[in-house]
Amino acid sequence: MMKARVFVTLKPAVLDPQGKAIQNALNGLGFDEAQSVRQGKVIDIELSGDDNSAVQSSVTEMCEKLLANTVIEDYRIEIL
Amino acid sequence: MMKARVFVTLKPAVLDPQGKAIQNALNGLGFDEAQSVRQGKVIDIELSGDDNSAVQSSVTEMCEKLLANTVIEDYRIEIL
Structure with a gap:
């Protein structure tokens, strides 16, 4: 069992009304x-398997396919 | 100018339907x-001031008053 943490944040050029509301x-x-203020998401995933690089590539694929909208969002992956 | 990053996550005992939806x-x-899968929020704040401990206590107060619902959420602060 491994844990991965994914940060999904709006790209710097994209307006963030939710962050602006928090700032106000x-x-x-x-x-x-x-x-x-900028707000993003953090997604903690528990994964079966013990192979660090396999988990890394699997989570990258999850981000590209589902977790992040890569048109307007950046993502960063940490394997814990 | 200093930067603080706040992580707001549901307490482990609290059900996370959004995380469950992502898992499904x-x-x-x-x-x-x-x-x-568990989903949380990450909030990046730019603050005026240079005093590390003043910023830390200011952001803690922001969390208690606005950023986190401490009944069901935990928060963690990083000063960058």
Whole structure:
């Protein structure tokens, strides 16, 4: 059993209204130090198998096919 | 200017229907090795100020007040 963690974030050039909403809420609560907020997803996957490189390539394929919309999102994989 | 990254994840005892939906979709695509999936949020914040411990305590307060629902969610803060 192995664990992988996938970070999916909007590409820097893509507007992030959800992050902007969080920033406005923080500023409204008095956290004026919050200058910019971006929100992304983190997906933790438990996988059967013990082969590090096989898991890495399998998770990469998952990202390309399902987890990330590569038109507007970047992804990063950590094998834990 | 400092950057903080906040991870917000459901507590382990809380059901995660969104993660389960991702797992089902992965299994349906033929990724039978995906045994369990949990989804969380990652929030990147740019903050004014240079004092590491002040930023840490400020972001902790943001988490308690807005970013996490501490009844069902855990949060973890990284100062980058």
